[in-house]
Amino acid sequence: xxxxxxxxxxxxxxxxxxxxxxxxxxxxxxxxxxxxxxxxxxxxxxxxxxxxxxxxxxxxxxxxxxxxxxxxxxxxxxxxxxxxxxxxxxxxxxxxxxxxxxxxxxxxxxxxxxxxxxxxxxxxxxxxxxxxxxxxxxxxxxxxxxxxxxxxxxxxxxxxxxxxxxxxxxxxxxxxxxxxxxxxxxxxxxxxxxxxxxxxxxxxxxxxxxxxxxxxxxxxxxxxxxxxxxxxxxxxxxxxxxxxxxxxxxxxxxxxxxxxxxxxxxxxxxxxxxxxxxxxxxxxxxxxxxxxxxxxxxxxxxxxxxxxxxxxxxxxxxxxxxxxxxxxxxxxxx
Ligand SMILES: Nc1nc2c(c(=O)[nH]1)N[C@H]1C(S)=C(S)[C@@H](COP(=O)(O)O)O[C@H]1N2
Ligand SMILES: [Mo]
Numbered sequence: 001x002x003x004x005x006x007x008x009x010x011x012x013x014x015x016x017x018x019x020x021x022x023x024x025x026x027x028x029x030x031x032x033x034x035x036x037x038x039x040x041x042x043x044x045x046x047x048x049x050x051x052x053x054x055x056x057x058x059x060x061x062x063x064x065x066x067x068x069x070x071x072x073x074x075x076x077x078x079x080x081x082x083x084x085x086x087x088x089x090x091x092x093x094x095x096x097x098x099x100x101x102x103x104x105x106x107x108x109x110x111x112x113x114x115x116x117x118x119x120x121x122x123x124x125x126x127x128x129x130x131x132x133x134x135x136x137x138x139x140x141x142x143x144x145x146x147x148x149x150x151x152x153x154x155x156x157x158x159x160x161x162x163x164x165x166x167x168x169x170x171x172x173x174x175x176x177x178x179x180x181x182x183x184x185x186x187x188x189x190x191x192x193x194x195x196x197x198x199x200x201x202x203x204x205x206x207x208x209x210x211x212x213x214x215x216x217x218x219x220x221x222x223x224x225x226x227x228x229x230x231x232x233x234x235x236x237x238x239x240x241x242x243x244x245x246x247x248x249x250x251x252x253x254x255x256x257x258x259x260x261x262x263x264x265x266x267x268x269x270x271x272x273x274x275x276x277x278x279x280x281x282x283x284x285x286x287x288x289x290x291x292x293x294x295x296x297x298x299x300x301x302x303x304x305x306x307x308x309x310x311x312x313x314x315x316x317x318x319x320x321x322x323x324x325x326x327x328x329x330x331x332x333x334x
Contacts, residue, residue, distance in 0.1 A: 011064040013147060014057060015136050017154070021057075022089075022127060025050045026120065032177050033231055034307075034330055044177040045162060048100065051093045052165065053158035081129055088123035092116060099233055102171030102179035113233040174227075176307070178235040184286070186294035187230050187308065189332050192266045195314045196293050202265075204282075204299060206318045207254035213298050217284060219243050219251070224281075230308035231331075240302050242283035245318065249277065259325045262301055263317040268332065270310050272303070273325040279304060282315065 028047040065082060068074055095116040098104050104112055171179050186194065204211045221241045229235035249256055256274035263269040272280050281302040284290060291297040296313030303310040309332055 011067075012136055013142060014060045014064060016138060016142060017151070018054060018057060018061060019127065019131075019136065021050050021054050022123065025054075025092075026124060029120065029177075032175065038175045042175055044173060044175055045166075047177065048096075048165065048170075049158045049162040051096055052161040053154055054089065054093060056154060056157050056161065081126060085123060085126035085130060088119045088126055091119035092123055095119065097165070097169075099179065100165070100170040100173060100177075102173075105234070111232050113231070174229060174235055176229055176235070178229050178233050181234045181236045184228060184236050184238060184295060185230070185234060187232060189268065189309050190334060192264070192268055192313075194294050195265055197265060197297055197314055199298050202298060202316065204316060204318070206248060206252040207320060209252040209254075211252075216243070216282070216299060219248070221284065222281075224304075226281075226302050226304040228302075228308050228311060238286050239288070240281065240283045241285040242281035242302055244278055245272070245280045245282060246277040248282055248318070249320075254320055256320050257322065259321045259323055261317070261319050261321045261323070262312045262315055263319070264312050265314045265316045268312060268334065270301075270312055270332065271321060271323055271325045271328050272310075274320075276325075282318075 025047060028043045028050060032043040032047060065086065068082060069079055095107075095112050099112045099116060106112070107115060110118075173179055199213045202213065204216060221243060223239060223241050225237060225239050227235050227237045245260065245262075246256075249260070254260075256277060259271040259273055260277065261269055261271050281304075282299050283296075283302040284299055286295060291300060296311075296315070299315050301310065301312040301315060
């Protein structure tokens with residue numbers, strides 16, 4: 001009786017730490033991918049360290065799981081849930097580590113990132129269901145000196161494992177977790193197909209002013225380098241040519257006010273704050289050539305420092321808007 005209790009006690013602590021690591025993994029992953037800021041404490045490095053800490057705990061968890069599966073008093077749904085959780089966690093960590101090597105992008109029709117995020121969502125749901133079954137409540141006695149010491153050892157182990165992984169297997173990633181590619185890939189957010197825009201029929205409406213392509217191309221362009229960093233996990237540095245939105249709006253006599261809505265021929269749209277338009281560009285060329293249809297011909301947004309989904313392709317309308325830029329979904333919805 002007593003031995004059994006102690007064994008469960010040990011399992012409890014492992015579960016608690018694993019639970020905390022999962023939460024930390026979700027937060028650092030979401031943070032790196034959505035906010036994507038260059039903090040001194042690299043979110044994606046913490047993300048990797050959390051994953052490796054989970055793997056380091058695996059032998060202990062294995063003992064607990066095996067005991068649970070052999071326990072005839074455990075109900076079958078509970079066992080199935082444990083196995084589902086194990087599966088999701090392993091797929092999440094495996095796909096994340098594989099992505100960090102920069103060698104694989106697709107598995108079948110899915111990107112590694114889609115598998116990674118999908119499995120993580122599955123793991124979170126399984127953990128939630130797990131806790132509904134038996135809620136692990138932290139106790140005061142969980143944090144005695146020995147427990148803290150073990151936690152420190154785990155932290156040090158995870159740090160060493162992360163450094164080793166970075167040195168041996170992983171490629172250099174941005175702080176967003178994205179891996180480098182030499183060429184831009186043709187990507188869409190959800191399912192916008194490549195548009196083959198007829199330059200003769202196309203025009204760009206800025207406020208009340210219509211620009212045809214010749215008029216846009218005649219504007220003084222600047223050349224600059226910017227990194228496109230797609231949330232599907234790659235980035236590419238290219239040389240762009242374009243006009244600042246602030247300059248374009250001034251030319252059209254438009255006062256942006258709160259924001260401008262930039263809309264694609266497909267209906268895809270983002271709102272940019274009126275005070276950010278010096279750093280948002282309408283680009284007509286990349287790598288010394290006009291944009292290809294896949295990359296947004298005839299004009300697209302280039303927004304250095306913002307994730308790829310801001311870089312609206314096949315732009316046809318730029319309109320002042322009373323909508324504050326924070327009043328749009330964090331990610332596009334279509
Ligand atoms: N109209 C439109 N523009 C779009 C998208 C889209 O789906 N529709 N996808 C965005 C996303 S998610 C990215 S990463 C970049 C990809 O640009 P690229 O195909 O030139 O690499 O375009 C952005 N612009
Ligand atoms: Mo993207």
